[in-house]
Amino acid sequence: MQYYSLQHQAPKVSFKEAVLKGQAPDKGLYFPEALPKLPKDFIKNLPSLSKEEIGFTVMQPYVGEDIPEKALRTIVEETVSFDFPLVKINDHISSLELFHGPTYAFKDVGARFMSRCLGYFHQSETKKTTILVATSGDTGGAVANGFLGVEGVEVIILYPSGKVSPIQELQLTTCGQNITALEIEGSFDDCQAIVKQAFMDQDLKQAYNLTSANSINVGRWLPQQLYYFYGLQAWQGEKPPVISVPSGNFGNICAGILAHISGLPVEHFIAACNINDTVPVFMQTGNYQPKASIPTISNAMDVGSPSNFSRILEIFGGEAEKLKTRFSSVSVTDEQTKATIKAVYDKTKYLLDPHGAVAYRALEDYQSERPTDKGFILETAHPVKFPDVIESLLNIKIPLPENATQLNPADKCSIELAASFESVKSWLLSR
Numbered sequence: 001m002q003y004y005s006l007q008h009q010a011p012k013v014s015f016k017e018a019v020l021k022g023q024a025p026d027k028g029l030y031f032p033e034a035l036p037k038l039p040k041d042f043i044k045n046l047p048s049l050s051k052e053e054i055g056f057t058v059m060q061p062y063v064g065e066d067i068p069e070k071a072l073r074t075i076v077e078e079t080v081s082f083d084f085p086l087v088k089i090n091d092h093i094s095s096l097e098l099f100h101g102p103t104y105a106f107k108d109v110g111a112r113f114m115s116r117c118l119g120y121f122h123q124s125e126t127k128k129t130t131i132l133v134a135t136s137g138d139t140g141g142a143v144a145n146g147f148l149g150v151e152g153v154e155v156i157i158l159y160p161s162g163k164v165s166p167i168q169e170l171q172l173t174t175c176g177q178n179i180t181a182l183e184i185e186g187s188f189d190d191c192q193a194i195v196k197q198a199f200m201d202q203d204l205k206q207a208y209n210l211t212s213a214n215s216i217n218v219g220r221w222l223p224q225q226l227y228y229f230y231g232l233q234a235w236q237g238e239k240p241p242v243i244s245v246p247s248g249n250f251g252n253i254c255a256g257i258l259a260h261i262s263g264l265p266v267e268h269f270i271a272a273c274n275i276n277d278t279v280p281v282f283m284q285t286g287n288y289q290p291k292a293s294i295p296t297i298s299n300a301m302d303v304g305s306p307s308n309f310s311r312i313l314e315i316f317g318g319e320a321e322k323l324k325t326r327f328s329s330v331s332v333t334d335e336q337t338k339a340t341i342k343a344v345y346d347k348t349k350y351l352l353d354p355h356g357a358v359a360y361r362a363l364e365d366y367q368s369e370r371p372t373d374k375g376f377i378l379e380t381a382h383p384v385k386f387p388d389v390i391e392s393l394l395n396i397k398i399p400l401p402e403n404a405t406q407l408n409p410a411d412k413c414s415i416e417l418a419a420s421f422e423s424v425k426s427w428l429l430s431r
């Protein structure tokens, strides 16, 4: 499979090069040259296939010849080595729980797949690859855990000091080995800006083989398709489901749409946003206006300029009218999110996290006009990652998930740096 840049000013590359580069030299996102069609039998037989077999069949065309079958099967096995249960909340809405991985959020799958691909590619490279990544919370933990101990790859995570939850901070600062956490005295936007500047800096390019590990990277973005196949595997409805996805950078929902184009039956996709409503406004007015992000209680979706939306438009040939037949996007406030967590818990005892609650609310509103359309939400994080909001709202203590490893605050190890590119650059060059 070849990948082209959405800016069309850079040469096409293989899967391997797309993963190693992250972003095309013209700053465009890489996009697959052809969207694979899965055999009809595959979709029909979905309920009887193993998650490993599904993973291999879906990913193989995207990887092409860059990773041989045996190695790719091992990568997929290690990527999906936990459960993805579809849990019924009520008659109309189920929850596809994506938080049973090691860091309790859905980003584990993409991070594990990408890390293992890089580990495989390293066998034929001599220079070490350095992942430089900014996080507002969940990405850092998933990337730290996914890349821990991977040969030939080191990870440097920038996170905003005091602005991630305690569990999130421990997940990204206690790994050690090939993982380093930089605690930046600033905001997530500062961290992101520093990383962007680092990728363009000539001195750093000389010293390091830098790549990114956010959902721009096809190695992290594409395996997210698997969730939708696992959801459909367990789906009992007479009609295909409406799927509501808590969306920030729109990587996850874009992967779902790819799965649908490949043959997966889905009635409709809802991109559920918090008040960072760049895409909902675009869907209403046709005017795409990126803006600064606004902090909310569903903080992993505090994105004012969603990078993967251009990929969604590309799937529909840039035609917003076509997009509207399959996709809608709505904005939910923090007040509505809290009210939803409370109402669902009181009625069913199901505990939503703030991100899942945004998706739930969006799906419920959609169904109020289409009462026969059943569906599911993607529950993207375990509620224990956001204890402040939930425990004060419901007056309960959230238990840690089963098999949780207790992280010890005494093991925290981070390097504190000022929120400037210069301070990070001089640290990188002096190691």
Ligand SMILES: *Cc1c(COP(=O)(O)O)cnc(C)c1O
Pocket: 105, 106, 107, 138, 139, 215, 246, 247, 248, 249, 250, 251, 252, 253, 300, 301, 355, 380, 381
């Ligand atoms: C990253 C994240 C999202 C947003 O996913 P995108 O692919 O960026 O749209 C939603 N929920 C949680 C819990 C996340 O960590």
